[in-house]
Amino acid sequence: MRVPISHQDLIAGNGFKRLARSLQRDWLGEEPIALSSAQDLLARCFGYQDYHHVGKSAGSPEELQNAPPLGTVLSSTVMTVASELLSGGRCGVYNHGELMKLVYEWPFLDLSVYRERYGHADMASISRKILAEQITNFMGSEAPQPERELKLADWELTSRQLQQGIREAAGIQPAGSEEKTDAPRRRRSRDKKILRSDT
Incomplete structure (x- = not known):
């Protein structure tokens, strides 16, 4: 599978560049x-x-006719990013539902190839339809279409919370936090030494 990219998509703020910024942000x-x-x-x-x-x-606009379905691209993006997170050693744990929600919100419709197909449609409504189709295909029967946007349940932990919990369980402090927490202790003990020497 290859998503055709136009020269227009590579201009700052357009298509590919905007999606890369979304990936970086999320x-x-x-x-x-x-x-x-x-x-x-x-x-x-x-x-x-x-x-x-x-x-x-x-390529040119003529090459944009042979694009994979947007649902395939969304699924591929989720799996490739997940693979990079885990096998690339970038994190030990993450919330797959959170990753999927984020990716399905990215502005894929800004790519020239999908702008031609979907016009000025809203990415949220397109994502819901694609997700419903994927659920239906997976379940093998007609599944109800999600009425609401995807969101984390109140009890569900975000990736940041999962990563923090693992660091705490392992007794590992985030990089740079040792210096911040040790500095006040050193200052207090130095102040105590000064007070002792004065008395």
């Missing part, structure tokens, strides 16, 4: 992801080797 790894890494990862989600390969392969 990254569920323990450390932030650089924009260049987000662009390379998104390129792999779309069937390219890296962002450079996307730029070399960017």
Whole structure:
């Protein structure tokens, strides 16, 4: 599967670039992801080797006719990002439902190939239809279409909460937090020494 990308999609603020910014903003790894890494990862989600390969392969509007269905692209993106999170060593745990919700909200309709197909449709309504189709295909029967937008249940933990819980259970403090927590202790003990020397 390869998603055709036009030259227009590679202009800052358009299509591919906007999706890469969404990936960077919504990254569920323990450390932030650089924009260049987000662009390379998104390129792999779309069937390219890296962002450079996307730029070399960017085509004309005629080539945009042979695009995979948007549902396939959404599923592929979720699985590729999930794979990168886990096998890339970027995090030990994440909430797959949260990742899916985020990806299904990204502005895929800004890509030229899907803008032609869906016009000015709302990504939320298209995502609901695609999700309903995927559930129906998975279940093998007619499943009801979701009426509401996807959201985390009140009891469900976000990826950040899961990662924090694992760090706490393992007794690991986030990077840089040792310096912050030790500094007041050192200051207090230094102040006590000064007070003792004065008396």
